[in-house]
Amino acid sequence: MAFADLGEVRLFHTDDAPREGATRTPLLLVHGFGADSHDWAFHIPDLVARGHRVIAPDLRGHGHSSAPERGYRPRDLANDLAALLDHLGVERVVAFGHSMGALVVSALAVEHPGRVAALVCVDPGYGQPPEVAALFPRMIEGLRSGDPYPVALANDRWCYTPASPGWLREWHRRKILATSPRALAQAFAGMYEGDGQFGARPASDAYLARRDCPVLSCWSAVQAASAAWENGLFKHPASRAEAWPGGGHRLHAERPAEFLLVVTQWLDEVDKEISA
Numbered sequence: 001m002a003f004a005d006l007g008e009v010r011l012f013h014t015d016d017a018p019r020e021g022a023t024r025t026p027l028l029l030v031h032g033f034g035a036d037s038h039d040w041a042f043h044i045p046d047l048v049a050r051g052h053r054v055i056a057p058d059l060r061g062h063g064h065s066s067a068p069e070r071g072y073r074p075r076d077l078a079n080d081l082a083a084l085l086d087h088l089g090v091e092r093v094v095a096f097g098h099s100m101g102a103l104v105v106s107a108l109a110v111e112h113p114g115r116v117a118a119l120v121c122v123d124p125g126y127g128q129p130p131e132v133a134a135l136f137p138r139m140i141e142g143l144r145s146g147d148p149y150p151v152a153l154a155n156d157r158w159c160y161t162p163a164s165p166g167w168l169r170e171w172h173r174r175k176i177l178a179t180s181p182r183a184l185a186q187a188f189a190g191m192y193e194g195d196g197q198f199g200a201r202p203a204s205d206a207y208l209a210r211r212d213c214p215v216l217s218c219w220s221a222v223q224a225a226s227a228a229w230e231n232g233l234f235k236h237p238a239s240r241a242e243a244w245p246g247g248g249h250r251l252h253a254e255r256p257a258e259f260l261l262v263v264t265q266w267l268d269e270v271d272k273e274i275s276a
Contacts, residue, residue, distance in 0.1 A: 003064075006083040008071070012064035013037065013057035015088060016048050023051035024267075025094050025117050025274050028081065032099030032125065033187055034152050034176040036063030039098060042256040050264065055093070057084055059104065061183025063175075072183055073190035074100070074198070078107035082115055091115070094267065094274065098122040098252060102217075103191055103199060110210045117274035120263055121217040123249050125191055126204045127226045133192060133200035140189045148184035152176050155188075158222065159249035168253055201229075209233045214270045216263065217241035220249050238270045 004011045014037065027047055029040040037056040047054050059077050061067040071080075081104065085093065094117050097105035102124030109116040128136075142151035153176055160169060176184075191199035198207035214236045219227045224243035231241045244251050252259040267274075 004084055004087045006080060006087060008068050009060045009080055010066040011057050011060065011080060011084055013055060013084060014044070015053070015055050016044060017053040018048055018051055022053040024271070025092065026053040026055060026090050028085070028093040028095045028105070029054065029056040030081070030095065030097040030101035030105050031059065031062065032097075032101045033191075034062070034156070034179045034184060035098075035172065036175055036178075038063070038175075039250070039253060040096070042253060043260055046260055053090070055084070055088065055090065057081065059101075059183075059187075061180040061187065063178075067180035067182050069182070070186070072186035073196070074103040074107040075111060075196070076190070077104045077187075078111055081105075081108055082112045085115060092117050094118045094120065096120040096122065096263075097124070099125045099249065100187060100191060102126060106198075106208060106211060109213055110207065113212060116213050118214040118267070118270055119211065119216070120266075121215060122252050122259075123220040123223060123247075124217060124226075124230075126199050126208060127229060128192065128200045128204075129226075130201065136188075136192045136200075140193060143185045143188055146181075148181050149177060152179075152184050152188075161221070161246060161248045163246065164248050164250075164254060168250060172250070205233060209235065212236065214238040214274070215241075216266045218247070218251060218259070218262065219243045220247045220251055221245055222249070238266075238273070240266075 031039040036058045040056050044054050058065040095105035102121035103126050198204050227241040227243040
């Protein structure tokens, strides 16, 4: 079934595997704020063809999943994913996360380290410098106004470059409008507000340094300076963060073939270790 009932939340997910059986570590693909698992549609067939079981959920309040009253901080969403893996009988995954999803999979790696063999983080929402984080209180106020959509749509504008195709902009506009207002109001705040947040520096540094597994991070041109910052946090020697010149926030969708090549080459490099 495409839905998993996990106590207070019902998660939509797809679960695909090669007909002849998976031969590589399962993959968990996690979307970002105001999006859904369709973000990974470009990559699922090729990743399955490589021999991976590929699981792509809609986070709570997003896509086709239910929208409980609370539970939208990255750790809460990571706990949902751990419960989903239990439900599916999957012990350990390579977890991909885009934007907010990078916070969620990082929380999964920190709070449930036995479940994560490696991480692939795509233009992460973590590590925001003070001058950027200073803009967030006003955004959060707008998202909590009762009508979060104008602020959420305005925030989406920075995600693109002049080369970004029009269909991608429209696709994500429609995804935002289909996201629960409760999720929009709480999930953004959950990344950057209150005790335990690790979306903004310096809180990001200490929390992300607890990731022991290999990490590949791909940063957009707008956030290119964060690649050097994150390279200073890694513990595993196979980890690396790199900036993509000209890349937009959704670089995995804008440049799917290039993204797949970079990621699969890196997975091949660490495959022996993560398969052990």
